[in-house]
Amino acid sequence: MKFEHMIPYANPLYFIWLIIALLPMILLLLYKGKRWGWYQIALTLVFLYISFGGQYWQQGVALIGYVIFQTLLVYGYHYYRTKKPNNRSSIFYLAVAAAILPLFLVKVTPFFDGQASIFNFLGISYLTFKSVQMIMEMRDGLIKEYHPFRYIQFLLFFPTISSGPIDRYRRFEKELLEAPSKEKYVDFLEKGVWNIFLGFFYKFILGYYLGQVMLPGVTKEIMSHGLFSWSFFGYMYVYSLYLFFDFAGYSLFAVGVSNLMGYDTPVNFNKPFLAPNIKEFWNRWHMSLSFWFRDYIYMRLMFTLIKKKVFKSRIVASNVGYFALFLIMGVWHGLTWYYVLYGLYHALLICGNDAWIRFKKKKGKNLPSNKATKVFSIVVTFHAVCFSFLIFSGILDQLLF
Incomplete structure (x- = not known):
C-alpha cells in the first residue's frame, strides 16, 4: 500500500490508514476503558x-x-x-x-x-x-x-x-x-460507526453524484440560458443539496472518528432543510459555527448596545446586531460582493422572521396554524435558503459581470 499525503476525509485511502491506526485505541477503550x-x-x-x-x-x-x-x-x-x-x-x-x-x-x-x-x-x-x-x-x-x-x-x-x-x-x-467507561464507549463506538457510514453515503454517493454528475450539467445550462430560465431552479436546487451533503459528510466523518477515540464531539447538522423558519435553520445548519457566532459575537454585541443604551428600542438593537453578525459571517467566507450579499440577505431574513413573530403574537388568533401551514413554512424556508446558496455559489458573478 503506497503512502500518500492527502486532505482529511477526501480520499477513501485516508480511511484505511485511519482504521489501522485507531484499532489499538478502540480495543483499549473497549476492553479497558482507558486511553x-x-x-x-x-x-x-x-x-x-x-x-x-x-x-x-x-x-x-x-x-x-x-x-x-x-x-x-x-x-x-x-x-x-x-x-x-x-x-x-x-x-x-x-x-x-x-x-x-x-x-x-x-x-x-x-x-x-x-x-x-x-x-x-x-x-x-x-x-x-x-x-x-x-x-x-x-x-x-x-x-x-x-x-x-x-x-x-x-x-x-x-x-x-x-x-x-x-x-x-x-x-x-x-x-x-x-476516558469513557467501557459501557459508555460501546455507545460511542456504535455512534462513531453509524456517523462514518452515513458520512460515506452523504459525501461519496450523494455528494459525488450531485457535485460531479449533475452540477456540471446544470451549470452549463444556466450559463447558456441565463438567470431567467428554468435552469435557474435546476442549478439552485442541485448546488444547495450538493453543498449540504458534501459538508455534512465531512462533519459526520469528524464526529464519527472523534466517537471512535472516545470523544463526544457535538454534531454539526440536524436536518436543516426541514426547518420551519430561518432562525430554526441556523439552529440546525453548521451548528457549531452558528452557536459560536451567536455566543461570542451577537450576544456580546447586544449586551454592549443595550448596556450603553446606543438604541432606545431593543428591536432596533437586535436588528443591528443581526446585520453586524451576518456581515461578519459573509466577510469571513471571503472579500467578494456575493459573500457580503449572502450575509446581508440572511440578516434581512432573520429580521423579517422576528417581525413576523411579533405580528403573529398580536394577530395570532386570526391566523391559521396547522400541519399545512407548517409544511408551507418549511417549503418557503427551504427556497429562501436555496436562493442564498445560489448567491453564495458565485454563479451570479459569472452571469452578471
Whole structure:
C-alpha cells in the first residue's frame, strides 16, 4: 500500500490508514476503558503529517508557527489576568485582535495581490475560533487555569482540524482527562460507526453524484440560458443539496472518528432543510459555527448596545446586531460582493422572521396554524435558503459581470 499525503476525509485511502491506526485505541477503550495519552499524541502527529506534510509542507510550517503564536498569546493573556484580575478591557480587545490577526491576513492577502497568504493552512478558521473562544472565556472567568499542553491538544485534535465542528475547550478538556467507561464507549463506538457510514453515503454517493454528475450539467445550462430560465431552479436546487451533503459528510466523518477515540464531539447538522423558519435553520445548519457566532459575537454585541443604551428600542438593537453578525459571517467566507450579499440577505431574513413573530403574537388568533401551514413554512424556508446558496455559489458573478 503506497503512502500518500492527502486532505482529511477526501480520499477513501485516508480511511484505511485511519482504521489501522485507531484499532489499538478502540480495543483499549473497549476492553479497558482507558486511553494511552502518548498514543493519541503519536496518532495526532502522524495524521497531521499525512495532511500537512509532503507537497503540503508550507501549510505544515504555517500550522506550527500558528500554534506556537496562539499558545504564547493565550498564555500571555492568562498571565496578565492572574496578575491583574480586574484587567482593562483594552488588553482583552488587543488579545482578541491578535488572535484574529493571522486569519485576517489570510483573508485579506488574496484581495490585494491575488495569491494565497503564506500564513494559510487548512483549518485556520476553526483554530482561530477556538483561540478567540479561549480568551473570551478566560475574561469571563469560565476558564481559570491554563494548561498549554492541553490547549495545544485542543487546537490540534486532528479529527476536526479541517472541517470542524468547533468544539468548546471546557467540554474537550473534561473528556481528554477522563476516558469513557467501557459501557459508555460501546455507545460511542456504535455512534462513531453509524456517523462514518452515513458520512460515506452523504459525501461519496450523494455528494459525488450531485457535485460531479449533475452540477456540471446544470451549470452549463444556466450559463447558456441565463438567470431567467428554468435552469435557474435546476442549478439552485442541485448546488444547495450538493453543498449540504458534501459538508455534512465531512462533519459526520469528524464526529464519527472523534466517537471512535472516545470523544463526544457535538454534531454539526440536524436536518436543516426541514426547518420551519430561518432562525430554526441556523439552529440546525453548521451548528457549531452558528452557536459560536451567536455566543461570542451577537450576544456580546447586544449586551454592549443595550448596556450603553446606543438604541432606545431593543428591536432596533437586535436588528443591528443581526446585520453586524451576518456581515461578519459573509466577510469571513471571503472579500467578494456575493459573500457580503449572502450575509446581508440572511440578516434581512432573520429580521423579517422576528417581525413576523411579533405580528403573529398580536394577530395570532386570526391566523391559521396547522400541519399545512407548517409544511408551507418549511417549503418557503427551504427556497429562501436555496436562493442564498445560489448567491453564495458565485454563479451570479459569472452571469452578471
